[in-house]
Amino acid sequence: MKLSPGRQVVLALLALLFVGLQARLWFGEGSLRHVSALKTQVADLKEQNAKLAERNRLMAADVKDLKQGTEAVEEIARKDLGMIRDGETFFLIMEKPKP
Known part of the structure; x- marks a missing residue:
C-alpha cells in the first residue's frame, strides 16, 4: 500500500512532532528528570x-x-x-x- 505524497508529508510532520515532544519529555527543562530533581x-x-x-x-x-x-x-x-x-x-x- 503506497501513500500519496500529501499523506507522506503529514505523516513525516507528525513523526517529527512526536519525536520533538518525546525529547522534551525526557530531556531538558520540564523533563521528568528535571521535575524529579525539583521535587527532591x-x-x-x-x-x-x-x-x-x-x-x-x-x-x-x-x-x-x-x-x-x-x-x-x-x-x-x-x-x-x-x-x-x-x-x-x-x-x-x-x-x-x-x-
Whole structure:
C-alpha cells in the first residue's frame, strides 16, 4: 500500500512532532528528570525550613525569658560567665587525671 505524497508529508510532520515532544519529555527543562530533581529539592528545603522554624521558636522563647525575668539572665551569668551571688561560695572540684 503506497501513500500519496500529501499523506507522506503529514505523516513525516507528525513523526517529527512526536519525536520533538518525546525529547522534551525526557530531556531538558520540564523533563521528568528535571521535575524529579525539583521535587527532591523542594523536600530538602521544606525540611530545612522546619529546622529553622524550630530554631527561631526556641530563640524567641529565650528572648522572651530574657526580657521578662531575671532567672534566665542569672542562669546565663552563672553558666557562661562563671558568676556567683553575694554570700555564695564557689567550689571547683577537680578530678584526678586518669593514667
